[in-house]
Amino acid sequence: MASDRPNLLYLHSDQHSPVVMGCTGDPLVRTPHLDSLAAQGVVLENVYCPSPLCVPARMAMLTGRHPHENEVWTNDHSLGAGSPTFAHSMGAAGYHPAVIGRMHAVGPDQLQGFAERRVGDHGPNYLGGGGVGHGMLNGTAGPARVSLELSGHGQSAYEVHDEAVTAAAVEYLNEVGARQRAGPAAEPFCLTVGLMLPHQPFVARRADYDLYRGAMTMPEHPEPFSDSLHPYLRWWRERCGIVEVTDAEILRARTAYWALVTRLDSMIGEILTALRENGLADNTLIVYSSDHGEQVGEHGLWWKQTFYERSVGVPGIITWPGVLPAGTRCDRVVSGLDLPATMLDALGAPPLPRARGRSLLPLLRGESDEWEDVAFAELSIDEGWYMRMVRSGDWKLCYYHGHPSQLFNLAEDPQELHDRAQDPACREVREQLTARVLDGWDPDWVGEQLAVKRREREIFRTWGQQVRPPDRYRWPMRPEMSYLDADN
Numbered sequence: 001m002a003s004d005r006p007n008l009l010y011l012h013s014d015q016h017s018p019v020v021m022g023c024t025g026d027p028l029v030r031t032p033h034l035d036s037l038a039a040q041g042v043v044l045e046n047v048y049c050p051s052p053l054c055v056p057a058r059m060a061m062l063t064g065r066h067p068h069e070n071e072v073w074t075n076d077h078s079l080g081a082g083s084p085t086f087a088h089s090m091g092a093a094g095y096h097p098a099v100i101g102r103m104h105a106v107g108p109d110q111l112q113g114f115a116e117r118r119v120g121d122h123g124p125n126y127l128g129g130g131g132v133g134h135g136m137l138n139g140t141a142g143p144a145r146v147s148l149e150l151s152g153h154g155q156s157a158y159e160v161h162d163e164a165v166t167a168a169a170v171e172y173l174n175e176v177g178a179r180q181r182a183g184p185a186a187e188p189f190c191l192t193v194g195l196m197l198p199h200q201p202f203v204a205r206r207a208d209y210d211l212y213r214g215a216m217t218m219p220e221h222p223e224p225f226s227d228s229l230h231p232y233l234r235w236w237r238e239r240c241g242i243v244e245v246t247d248a249e250i251l252r253a254r255t256a257y258w259a260l261v262t263r264l265d266s267m268i269g270e271i272l273t274a275l276r277e278n279g280l281a282d283n284t285l286i287v288y289s290s291d292h293g294e295q296v297g298e299h300g301l302w303w304k305q306t307f308y309e310r311s312v313g314v315p316g317i318i319t320w321p322g323v324l325p326a327g328t329r330c331d332r333v334v335s336g337l338d339l340p341a342t343m344l345d346a347l348g349a350p351p352l353p354r355a356r357g358r359s360l361l362p363l364l365r366g367e368s369d370e371w372e373d374v375a376f377a378e379l380s381i382d383e384g385w386y387m388r389m390v391r392s393g394d395w396k397l398c399y400y401h402g403h404p405s406q407l408f409n410l411a412e413d414p415q416e417l418h419d420r421a422q423d424p425a426c427r428e429v430r431e432q433l434t435a436r437v438l439d440g441w442d443p444d445w446v447g448e449q450l451a452v453k454r455r456e457r458e459i460f461r462t463w464g465q466q467v468r469p470p471d472r473y474r475w476p477m478r479p480e481m482s483y484l485d486a487d488n
Contacts, residue, residue: 006320007176007284008090008347009275010192012061013264014054014102015199015304016290018047018313020261030211030262033269034317037288040326041319042364047334048375048391049292052304052311056378057291057336058104062086062112064337064355066376068441071449073380076127076457078107084352086340087113087192093349095190100172101165102194104291107460110473114192118168120473122161122196127457128464129471135479140201143303145241151202151253152488153209157481158196159263164475166267169193170274177278188283190347193271197264198294200303202252203484204259211262216255218247219297221415230419231403232385233299233306239383242302250297257296281321285346288317289339299416305379307389307398307406308416312377320346324364332363333373333391378441382450386443390436397421397433401443405434 018024021031023038024045050060055075056067062085067073070083087097091113098116105112110125123132134140134157140147141158172191179186223229225243237243268288275281293311295301304311314336318324323346341357344350362368378388386401394411407421407430420426 004283005188005348006346007188007280008095008190008343009271009284009286010343011195011268011271011286011288012102012192013195013197013288013290013315015292015294016261016264016315017293017296017310018290018315019310020258020294020296021315023317024315028212028215028217029258031265033265033272034288034315037268037272037286037319038317040321041286041317041328042324043329044316044318044334044360045329045331046373046375046391047289047314047316047336047339048312048377048389049290049314049336050376051378052292052306053379054104054291055106061291061336061340064340064352064357066337066356066441067378067380068446069354069356071453073378073446073450073453074382075104076106077453079105079109079112081109085113086344086349086352087111087115089113089344089349089352090190090347091115093344093347095188095347095349097190097192098172099192099194100168101162102196104194108469117473118172119161119165120471120475122157122475122477124464125471125474126460126464126469128461128466129469132477133479134201134482136484137201137203137482140203141199143240143305145245147200147202148242148245148249148253148302150484151249151256152484153206153256153259154203154484154488155205155482156201156203156260157477158199158201159205159260160481161475161477162195162197162264162267165193165195166270169271173271173274173278173280177274177280180279189280195264195267197267198257198260200253200257201482202254202256202260203482204256204263206485208259208263209255212255212258216251216258218250219254221298221417223300225300230400230406232387232400233301235385236305237300240302242300245297245300245302253302254296257294283321285320285323285343286318287339287343288315289336290314305381307377307379307387307396309410309414312389318342318360318364325366330360330364332371333375333393334360335375374436376437380446380450382454384447386446388437388441388443390433392433392436395429395433397430397437399434399437401447405430407433
């Protein structure tokens with residue numbers, strides 16, 4: 001293969017709100033490395049994840065297909081072996097796709113088309129495998145009130161994981177650099193780096209926490225719990241124990257979250273430094289994004305699992321020296337599914353035949369302004385909630401099967417404070433967007449499939465408990481890695 005083909009460095013974090021970066025307008029957060037990356041490339045201002053939940057979002061990104069097409073709706077669902085991923089396509093194009101760190105695939109296929117994996121996830125490879133121990137922070141990694149109660153300064157094992165991922169990524173780039181210096185026949189690299197931060201626990205090391213201690217602000221738009229809340233949001237807040245949250249909990253958790261974003265940025269900086277020092281930056285396409293966002297108290301909500309902008313929106317930064325214009329911004333509506341399509345286009349890899357994503361390259365290069373401003377996201381919960389969202393132009397419709405929809409005009413109401421679903425003047429747009437949501441997506445069928453998968457899950461879980469298959473790719477997280485400082 002020709003050595004002038006581009007390298008790919010795909011940086012993918014977990015639960016990073018699109019607005020908690022300096023380059024997207026946050027006046028408080030310190031993200032110098034992401035800001036520098038943004039100055040060298042294009043900031044995508046309206047990127048939407050395929051699902052505001054880890055595994056469905058990640059598997060959708062891998063295949064370029066919606067969660068209902070993958071039949072992956074929850075964090076316990078496996079991607080079918082017959083679904084090619086963008087890693088398969090990159091391999092078919094002659095690259096050696098490698099992944100380091102977070103991927104969050106469930107089941108026997110822990111490579112999903114990657115030829116090499118250096119650091120695994122912290123959880124078991126199989127349902128029913130050995131549990132995950134967060135020590136004194138047990139329970140804080142999930143959507144539960146305890147993650148706010150046990151917040152502050154100390155250490156999260158996820159930060160330790162990301163240090164291992166960062167070190168492995170730097171080592172990988174150093175090896176690539178050595179091969180490049182050894183002779184002109186060295187092949188381009190194709191590296192995906194998966195980082196856990198800034199996913200909760202909302203616990204950061206003291207030095208980072210102290211950067212924001214006393215300076216952190218309360219949410220701009222808190223929403224008191226009341227009967228006027230949408231039925232799903234009322235149910236979700238009750239289920240997670242966040243009907244009421246104290247100011248102290250809010251400030252501690254937010255302070256830690258901003259600190260974790262800064263630590264994430266620092267680790268990304270280490271990786272980018274290794275890229276530059278090995279003389280690889282000039283011919284490398286760099287893509288940064290996340291699997292979903294984080295509410296951090298806005299609308300009275302935390303974590304993800306909603307269609308509000310801070311939950312379903314993700315960061316998007318793309319740099320490619322000499323190809324994409326530096327220091328530019330794109331305000332078009334982009335799906336997370338468009339990012340893998342763009343990477344495949346850039347690498348000259350075959351497009352995935354059933355993928356829904358669109359390459360951004362013609363738009364970002366200024367070769368064409370043809371682009372439909374549309375993105376979908378979906379979320380299905382075993383307790384009977386089947387939901388799908390569409391962003392089309394200025395409008396966003398959130399459809400809840402069997403319950404009222406929400407409708408927002410994001411140009412007029414970017415904070416989503418005024419639900420227009422029942423506004424007679426919006427009837428036509430509501431009906432049009434509802435039709436788009438339901439086109440090819442059947443919530444009754446989703447419910448039926450989830451019921452089947454619940455029964456299948458119990459077989460997989462019991463099998464894992466009884467057979468105890470080895471975890472070939474698993475990072476060894478230990479309970480003592482997670483703690484709060486005694487003087488928190």
